[in-house]
Amino acid sequence: xxxxxxxxxxxxxxxxxxxxxVIAAFLQxxxxxxxxxxxxQTQGRGLMSILAIAIVGSFLGSALVAAVMPxxxxxxxxxxxxxxxxxxxxxxxxxxxxxxxxxxxxxLFTTLAIWLxxxxxxxxxxxxxxxxxxLVVVTSSDxxxxxxxxxxxxxxxxVIDPAATGPLSAPPxxxxxxxxxxAPWSREVTRYVSATSVAGREVRPLNDVYEEHTGRVPxxxxxxxxxxxxxxxxxxxxxxxxxxxDLVLVIxxxxxxxxxxxxxxxxxxxxxxxxxxFRQVRVGRRGELVELxxxxxxxxxxxxxxxxxxxGDDPRITPLGRFLRSVRLDELPxxxxxxxxxxxxxxxxxxxxSFVEKYRDAIPFYDQRHLxxxxxxxxxxxxxxxxxxxxxxxEKLSYDFYYLKHMSPLLDLEVFARSVWTIASASxxxxxxxxxxxxxxxxxxxxxxQAADDRRSRRGRSAD
Numbered sequence: 501x502x503x504x505x506x507x508x509x510x511x512x513x514x515x516x517x518x519x520x521x522v523i524a525a526f527l528q529x530x531x532x533x534x535x536x537x538x539x540x541q542t543q544g545r546g547l548m549s550i551l552a553i554a555i556v557g558s559f560l561g562s563a564l565v566a567a568v569m570p571x572x573x574x575x576x577x578x579x580x581x582x583x584x585x586x587x588x589x590x591x592x593x594x595x596x597x598x599x600x601x602x603x604x605x606x607x608l609f610t611t612l613a614i615w616l617x618x619x620x621x622x623x624x625x626x627x628x629x630x631x632x633x634x635l636v637v638v639t640s641s642d643x644x645x646x647x648x649x650x651x652x653x654x655x656x657x658x659v660i661d662p663a664a665t666g667p668l669s670a671p672p673x674x675x676x677x678x679x680x681x682x683a684p685w686s687r688e689v690t691r692y693v694s695a696t697s698v699a700g701r702e703v704r705p706l707n708d709v710y711e712e713h714t715g716r717v718p719x720x721x722x723x724x725x726x727x728x729x730x731x732x733x734x735x736x737x738x739x740x741x742x743x744x745x746d747l748v749l750v751i752x753x754x755x756x757x758x759x760x761x762x763x764x765x766x767x768x769x770x771x772x773x774x775x776x777x778f779r780q781v782r783v784g785r786r787g788e789l790v791e792l793x794x795x796x797x798x799x800x801x802x803x804x805x806x807x808x809x810x811x812g813d814d815p816r817i818t819p820l821g822r823f824l825r826s827v828r829l830d831e832l833p834x835x836x837x838x839x840x841x842x843x844x845x846x847x848x849x850x851x852x853x854s855f856v857e858k859y860r861d862a863i864p865f866y867d868q869r870h871l872x873x874x875x876x877x878x879x880x881x882x883x884x885x886x887x888x889x890x891x892x893x894x895e896k897l898s899y900d901f902y903y904l905k906h907m908s909p910l911l912d913l914e915v916f917a918r919s920v921w922t923i924a925s926a927s928x929x930x931x932x933x934x935x936x937x938x939x940x941x942x943x944x945x946x947x948x949x950q951a952a953d954d955r956r957s958r959r960g961r962s963a964d
Contacts, residue, residue, distance in 0.1 A: 505631075509576075510562035513584065513619055517558045520615035521551055528607040549601035550608065554592055561588025576626035579914060581619045585612070633713075636671045638662055638689060639680035639706055644718060651713045660689065668692045671701060680706040715883050717901035719864070719894065731905045732871055738907070739872065746845045750838050761832050764824065768795055771820045775800070777833060782850035785873045790842040792850060793833035797821025828923050834876045846912045847875025848900040859893060869900045872907070879903035879911070882918035 525533040525547060533547040564587040565580055589612060596603065636658040637645055649656040657675055660668065662683040671677050677696050685693070697703045710718050768776045777793055784790040798816040817825065824830040837843040843850070848869045851859070860866045880899035884892070903911065 506562070506566050510559055512622060513562060513588075514555050514558045516618040516622060517554055517588075517611070517615045518551070520618055521547075521554060521611045523614055524607050524610040527610060528604060547603070547607070549599070550596075550603040553595045553599060553601060554608075554611065557588045557592035557595055560591035561585065564591075576623045576631070578620055578623055579917065581623045582616070583910070585616045585619060633709075634672070634675045635678045635709065636660065636675050637678045637680075637706065638683075638685070638693065639678075640683055641680065644680075644706065644710060647714065647718075648710060654709075654713055660692075662686065662689055664689055670699075671696060676709075677701060677703045678706050678709050679703060682707075711902055711905070715879070715902055716895075716898035717905060719898050719901070732907075735907050738909075742844065742909075742912070743841070743873070746838050749845065750835050757832060757835060760829070761835075764795055764829055764832065767820065768824075772796065772818050773800070781853055782874070783853055783856045783870060784842055784850055785870060787867065787870050789853070790837065790850065790874075792843075793836055795821075795824055795830040795833060797824050797830050828877075828919075831876055838876070842873070844873040844875045845877070846915050847873050847878050848903065849878055849881060850874035855893075859897075863894055863897060865901075866897065868904065869897065871904065877915060877919045879915055882915055882922055 522532055525531065533551060561584045565584040592608075592612075632653050632655055634655045634657050635648065637648065637656055638660045639645065640662055645656055645659055648654050657672060662680060662685045665686050665688055668688065677693065679693055693703060707718060710716070765776050775796060778796040778798075780792050780794070781789050782792045797818060798821060799818060821830070834843055838845060856866070878900070879902060880896045883899050884896045903915075
């Protein structure tokens, strides 16, 4: 299924490039690229060589996107379309340097501009009819099945108990067998999974499918947290590069953000008085304590009775502070934390010491989020927003773990793009309202089921 979609999308993009090439030829030369008129204007050389190079570059761009994207069906996203166009542009440039054909720069750049527009339009049309994966899931976790079935692009057509001993029918056509690797399988289920794979049907780990579709890590299916550390070990060469990019970006943009900091500081001083900067000790990388800077958005006595999490319509927040929070201007002083090497632009948000001590006892593997520098913004912030309760903090942690497992320049770019949209739209900046009694009960049921899954997997490993 994935291969068919990849090939189909690559062919569609190449066809759109051909259409864009013809349109650009009409605009530049007044005729289609195969006409005698165009041949005369190009001194008899025509545009066939550059057209062939452009088509080859399009396929190379699609192949490079397929190589860096995760497993599973390719989503018709705008980010992947733009990335494919960028890779294609680089491939076309390299081929032109090697082959040195005749080409018209205005015509070529017009072609690429029109092509990018057509590619994005195609994705917009495809997104009107969302793709769906049909899954047969081998697991004993009802919570995971419910979470998967609730996502927009999944339909669970069957669930198989890993301990099943009776006869099992073959998965329906056009379905993917998704297996829970943390659960012990019976002999019959083991044979069933093996036979399905040998028959050429797609078999994928449950955790991979869950993470791909939800952007979260199923906390109940972590063993001892080694999955996060093992994944980070492979990304160690990326961390110094990431820190260097943070410093370069912050220093290069000083002329833009420093005047804004000065203006906001004056506003806070005039409207809300002193202090202008709110300083708070947070837990940073490797558990080190860092002093975080923010513009003060609450009353000066907001934490006179101790720290507590913000809630929806928190009365401690001033009117100016509410505006600063809505557009995230209160976070600007944290650029100084980046310059001091305490923060990254993108990463898990640093928490207060009292909250860390509380969640460290309540949430398994909580300290794993301190393996990297915390960030001004992060995957959990753009996907979840503020957490106003312990249940929401657990959910938010699952997004942090996803970031730690899949950290890459491409994921950082997606977080950056989502952050820009959050600021521009002033969305996702208020804490979520507390869940209703029914929602709270459902969250508790899911947590109990995930804990039971974890205990079963531990017993299975002990027995082995």
